[in-house]
Amino acid sequence: MSSVNLSDRIPNNVNLSNDRTLQRALEHWQPRFLNWWDEMGPKEFAQNDVYLRTAVGVDAEGWASYGYVKMPDYRWGIFLADADPERKIGFGDFMGQPVWQQVPGEFRSQFRRLIVTQGDTEPASVEQQHLLGRVCPSLYDLRNLFQVNVEEGRHLWAMVYLLHAYFGRDGREEAEELLARHSGDVDKPRILGTFNEPIDDWLSFFCFTYFTDRDGKYQLKSLAESAFDPLARTCRFMLTEEAHHMFVGETGLGRVIRRTLEVMKETGSDDPAVIRQAGAMDLPLIQRYINFWFTSSLDLFGSEVSSNAASSFANGIKGRPDESLYSDHLALNDMFELAVPVGDDGQGTESIPMRNAMNEVARVAYVKDCGMGLKRWNMMIQRAGHEIELTLPSTRFNRGIGAWANVPTDPTGRRISAEAYAQSLSTWLPTEADRAHVRSLMQRVVEPGKIAGWLAPPDRGINNQPSAYEYVKL
Numbered sequence: 001m002s003s004v005n006l007s008d009r010i011p012n013n014v015n016l017s018n019d020r021t022l023q024r025a026l027e028h029w030q031p032r033f034l035n036w037w038d039e040m041g042p043k044e045f046a047q048n049d050v051y052l053r054t055a056v057g058v059d060a061e062g063w064a065s066y067g068y069v070k071m072p073d074y075r076w077g078i079f080l081a082d083a084d085p086e087r088k089i090g091f092g093d094f095m096g097q098p099v100w101q102q103v104p105g106e107f108r109s110q111f112r113r114l115i116v117t118q119g120d121t122e123p124a125s126v127e128q129q130h131l132l133g134r135v136c137p138s139l140y141d142l143r144n145l146f147q148v149n150v151e152e153g154r155h156l157w158a159m160v161y162l163l164h165a166y167f168g169r170d171g172r173e174e175a176e177e178l179l180a181r182h183s184g185d186v187d188k189p190r191i192l193g194t195f196n197e198p199i200d201d202w203l204s205f206f207c208f209t210y211f212t213d214r215d216g217k218y219q220l221k222s223l224a225e226s227a228f229d230p231l232a233r234t235c236r237f238m239l240t241e242e243a244h245h246m247f248v249g250e251t252g253l254g255r256v257i258r259r260t261l262e263v264m265k266e267t268g269s270d271d272p273a274v275i276r277q278a279g280a281m282d283l284p285l286i287q288r289y290i291n292f293w294f295t296s297s298l299d300l301f302g303s304e305v306s307s308n309a310a311s312s313f314a315n316g317i318k319g320r321p322d323e324s325l326y327s328d329h330l331a332l333n334d335m336f337e338l339a340v341p342v343g344d345d346g347q348g349t350e351s352i353p354m355r356n357a358m359n360e361v362a363r364v365a366y367v368k369d370c371g372m373g374l375k376r377w378n379m380m381i382q383r384a385g386h387e388i389e390l391t392l393p394s395t396r397f398n399r400g401i402g403a404w405a406n407v408p409t410d411p412t413g414r415r416i417s418a419e420a421y422a423q424s425l426s427t428w429l430p431t432e433a434d435r436a437h438v439r440s441l442m443q444r445v446v447e448p449g450k451i452a453g454w455l456a457p458p459d460r461g462i463n464n465q466p467s468a469y470e471y472v473k474l
Ligand code: BYC
Pocket: 113, 114, 115, 117, 118, 121, 122, 125, 152, 191, 192, 193, 194, 212, 213, 214, 215, 216, 217, 219, 220, 299, 300, 301, 302, 303, 304, 305, 306, 307, 308, 309, 318, 359, 401
């Protein structure tokens, strides 16, 4: 069991104090991180005590401790899941060989690129969410937002550690750049599309944690298979924290819907105008937000046909999510049947080598996982006696990356003309009126146990505390 020294300036279980040069380099980066947090993070709440969990180790039991912390004092640390000295490479051309403790020179730039891309999303999400605290629907939700924020900060630490420890000077420069790019910045935006989208209301936040953090789950699962053992181990531990982010998304959307159903019952109407008048979010509006965040997150998996993905798989850099569930870890002979647009209005299939389809394989697994929450919400809607069903749109709809990028389809994936697309877009994606309505509901509620009118209360509190607990001391 690796031990953690919590009194170190940078808590860690990687024996940082044994490597003075690395320790000094990270201690040099630390104040820059804190400056970034102070400027780009939830700065209005820097002085408030927040009931947070802090990672203090990697044991399955008791890896975290709970208590009041001021966010700038959070103990961001470096935690790798315990090493398995017998671990072998589980896929690709080096299958069966011992995993690597160093990055092979020939794969250095490929590894660096993926670690930088992963690292870039973490601070991006904190930047995207930095104003949500102003309009929190309850103290419980405010605390969950901050929990997600500090952990995304720790995920940045996880990637910066790898850059510093294994990529020398290039790695240190990349670590600086991770604090220099900013979400939505015209000159220096974040690397991936979704991480430049504004999140300025809580419906978007719940959609983001449901759909976009789930891309995180699947990418981390892929990287947790990596032949580069320190990357695999750090991603495995990140997945432990990630579960809560998706919990926030799933229960958040579930509570929005539950409240909407209550208002539908109270008013005896499903007319969006009536529901809005009563201060809730109508189901068609929720569907449009789902459509937007789901399709934007689909783009994060990259192109269906990708030579990058093929070489990442071949070289042991990035496996499939849950690689152990497959029987063939070489993927040299299988083909993948891909639906592609043909001509002006048709579609056909294209057969591509499996390794080139790895982005799509991961996306398919992701889509299935996304469906679970919808099943639960639809059950709730059905039990309330309504016919309406929330759905995931087709993976061809509203795409910006890959074979279906900028190909007009309806949400079922049927190809339509550009005119028909433009005409119906306002029924498929959030409109200005939708956004204005959602914004109008964003009123700050901070009395312990109270909750905004558009949202149902949580089923239970955090860490066995009551839901009316004073999760943030304002
Ligand atoms: N936007 O062969 P292609 C998370 C680029 S989320 C903009 O199609 P590849 C989190 C691509 O970078 C998980 N650009 O794709 C969630 C490439 O550019 P370069 C984040 C895009 O390389 C919530 C080019 O298009 N982790 O943790 O196979 C809160 C052609 O690439 C996009 C990772 O992504 C896009 N959507 O795969 C906090 C894991 N998509 O290099 C955190 C690391 C593609 O030619 N990243 N491009 O200039 C990867 O594994 C891969 O980079 C990708 C792309 C899967 C993203």
